[in-house]
Amino acid sequence: MCQGIALSQCEIPESLIERYELSERIIRRGEGNIEFRFLLAERFPVLPLWHEGQFLILSWGNRNRHNKLPVSAWCSQESLEAGAWHHLRPREVFIPASFAWDRGVWYQVREGLKGVVVKDCDRKQHVYVLTQPATHYYEVMTRNNREPVMVGETI
Amino acid sequence: MPISSPIGHLDSDCFYVSAERVRFPCLRGIPVGVLGNQGACVIAKSYELKAAGVKTRVPIWEARKICPEAVFVKRDFRWYEVLSRKMLDVLADVSPLVEYYSIDEMFFDASELPRVFGGSMREAALQLQQRMLQEVGVPVSIGIGESKTMAKLGSDTSKPFGVHTLHELTDKQRFDYLKSIPVGELCGVGRRSQAKLEQHRIFNCLDFIRADSKFIQNLLTIKGEALWYELQGESINKIATSRPPHKAISRGGSLGGKTAIAKQQHAWAVRNVERLIEAMDFHGVFARKFSLSLERPNDYGWGGHVVLSEPTNSFKLLCAVFREMLDRSDSRDKAISHMHLIAEKLSYRNEIQRTLFETTYSTHDGRPITESPIDQLATLKQQINQKVGRFAIRSGETLHLPEIYADETNDYDICDVQGKMCF
Ligand SMILES: [Mg+2]
Numbered sequence A: 001m002c003q004g005i006a007l008s009q010c011e012i013p014e015s016l017i018e019r020y021e022l023s024e025r026i027i028r029r030g031e032g033n034i035e036f037r038f039l040l041a042e043r044f045p046v047l048p049l050w051h052e053g054q055f056l057i058l059s060w061g062n063r064n065r066h067n068k069l070p071v072s073a074w075c076s077q078e079s080l081e082a083g084a085w086h087h088l089r090p091r092e093v094f095i096p097a098s099f100a101w102d103r104g105v106w107y108q109v110r111e112g113l114k115g116v117v118v119k120d121c122d123r124k125q126h127v128y129v130l131t132q133p134a135t136h137y138y139e140v141m142t143r144n145n146r147e148p149v150m151v152g153e154t155i
Numbered sequence B: 001m002p003i004s005s006p007i008g009h010l011d012s013d014c015f016y017v018s019a020e021r022v023r024f025p026c027l028r029g030i031p032v033g034v035l036g037n038q039g040a041c042v043i044a045k046s047y048e049l050k051a052a053g054v055k056t057r058v059p060i061w062e063a064r065k066i067c068p069e070a071v072f073v074k075r076d077f078r079w080y081e082v083l084s085r086k087m088l089d090v091l092a093d094v095s096p097l098v099e100y101y102s103i104d105e106m107f108f109d110a111s112e113l114p115r116v117f118g119g120s121m122r123e124a125a126l127q128l129q130q131r132m133l134q135e136v137g138v139p140v141s142i143g144i145g146e147s148k149t150m151a152k153l154g155s156d157t158s159k160p161f162g163v164h165t166l167h168e169l170t171d172k173q174r175f176d177y178l179k180s181i182p183v184g185e186l187c188g189v190g191r192r193s194q195a196k197l198e199q200h201r202i203f204n205c206l207d208f209i210r211a212d213s214k215f216i217q218n219l220l221t222i223k224g225e226a227l228w229y230e231l232q233g234e235s236i237n238k239i240a241t242s243r244p245p246h247k248a249i250s251r252g253g254s255l256g257g258k259t260a261i262a263k264q265q266h267a268w269a270v271r272n273v274e275r276l277i278e279a280m281d282f283h284g285v286f287a288r289k290f291s292l293s294l295e296r297p298n299d300y301g302w303g304g305h306v307v308l309s310e311p312t313n314s315f316k317l318l319c320a321v322f323r324e325m326l327d328r329s330d331s332r333d334k335a336i337s338h339m340h341l342i343a344e345k346l347s348y349r350n351e352i353q354r355t356l357f358e359t360t361y362s363t364h365d366g367r368p369i370t371e372s373p374i375d376q377l378a379t380l381k382q383q384i385n386q387k388v389g390r391f392a393i394r395s396g397e398t399l400h401l402p403e404i405y406a407d408e409t410n411d412y413d414i415c416d417v418q419g420k421m422c423f
Helices: A012-020 A079-080 A137-143 B015-024 B047-049 B060-066 B077-094 B115-119 B119-133 B147-158 B170-181 B191-199 B205-210 B213-232 B262-283 B315-328 B377-389 B396-401 B402-408
Strands: A004-006 A027-028 A033-038 A046-051 A056-060 A074-075 A091-096 A097-102 A105-106 A112-119 A123-132 A145-149 B005-010 B032-035 B042-043 B072-076 B098-102 B105-109 B140-147 B164-166 B249-259 B287-296 B302-312 B335-346 B358-362 B368-371
Touching: A033 A046, A046 A112, A046 A123, A056 A097, A074 A145, A091 A123, A097 B315, A105 B115, A137 A145, A137 B262, B005 B077, B005 B119, B005 B147, B015 B032, B015 B042, B015 B077, B032 B047, B032 B060, B032 B115, B060 B072, B060 B262, B077 B098, B077 B105, B077 B119, B098 B287, B105 B147, B115 B119, B119 B164, B119 B249, B140 B147, B147 B164, B147 B213, B170 B205, B191 B213, B205 B213, B249 B262, B249 B287, B262 B315, B262 B335, B287 B315, B302 B315, B302 B335
Parallel strands: A056 A123, A074 A123, A105 B072, B032 B072, B140 B164
Antiparallel strands: A004 A033, A004 A097, A027 A033, A046 A056, A046 A091, A091 A112, A097 A105, A112 A123, A123 A145, B005 B105, B005 B140, B032 B042, B098 B105, B249 B335, B287 B302, B287 B335, B358 B368
């Protein structure tokens, strides 16, 4: 699982930084590049994503018990494959990330994470991070027994 | 002082991290830790992580507390090997004699450098450093001296990204330099030797060379005496292009928890034999001495070894050797948490006259085990694995370890490069 991501400046088109007011999210880690952080602990957590060639920033998961969406930030791959999300018509999306954060550990992500986007009863879109059982390595590193599904790699 | 070719020592700065930064530039300038085999401890760190106070071998859960901003990366020895070979290629291009000392350290004959690059030795070394950065992408430190010991001191004391040409120092500068280095920093002087030296008021390298060479020999054997000459600027340890790069190769680590089940213990041993042989294959060596060390959390640990009559890399033979030791350790119904297999008395394969006879060794109770030196199955396994990827084919005996197969991350967990062991 993960409770946050960081995206290197070079991964986001300049024009979108202004449009989505991303400059508030800028953090410089050490002497490194500028990065944008998206944390689940925020008051209104959001995640950046690419879907059909479009860059979007959507609500991360759902905390509302009355909009028919699962109250969670994550979607387990097993439940997705079992059809538990079928009625919500989930669409798979790509969440770009340079680093991800899980239980206090930042780790490197080569490309990004997989997520699903669904609509609530007000047709507002929400993104959930897709998860799977953690590998031994991941579990030792983060002490979490679930890990996000990553694009092009398994940590 | 005798005249000999200047010797160079080239050492990459925080090699694993630098290697990761070659392909992932977003790791530049930030604290980075490379995690070992199991994801449990930091086996290499960037200077930023070091500055934050994180030491090598620290467990991740401590490292993240000390430096919450650190980014952790999974080790990838295949990639590090690729860059290591590249470094070797660049060096071989400018030096007639190169010794591959470890994955990121090389000794070389530096006599040609000024001619190849033009300018003084120092200018040439600086250019070599730039060339490594441009062609391989990793920062290196370079030391030049009359001996290997001096060259290595030079690179060690110029880190990060420095160049030290010690053979160009005046006597006064040399004495000041040697005085600034504690004897414990010398490659080959361990803690015990250091204590012995300090008893005789030898604290730094200048004290060391001012002592009588015979006195040093008495104290630290002829290896210590060789150091004495090397620090005086006399090259005793020659650049060895065919020296096996390691004294010992070790594989093993945690059993992913602990197990008292004999079948599983055997399976881990077989699995680690495969890894050990893979490492020996990589370095092109055979070994003659094999040791097994077991950690048993509820009991005393166990250690034992077997010396064979001939060097080998035979899978069948090594399985028999380690199985015998495991039986001898009497670990049945005792939980084992860690297992380490060590191969010593290494020799290069092409230097060995392969015996046409069978290799025999005796167990402690005199029971002989004989194997043909030609292990066709192992050769086939190696050929396939080279094509398809490491450990694509494994011994059926490791089938008792489903977790190895379920976890992709265990695919090629080679983690122990000399001096940086971490399990
Ligand atoms: Mg190094």
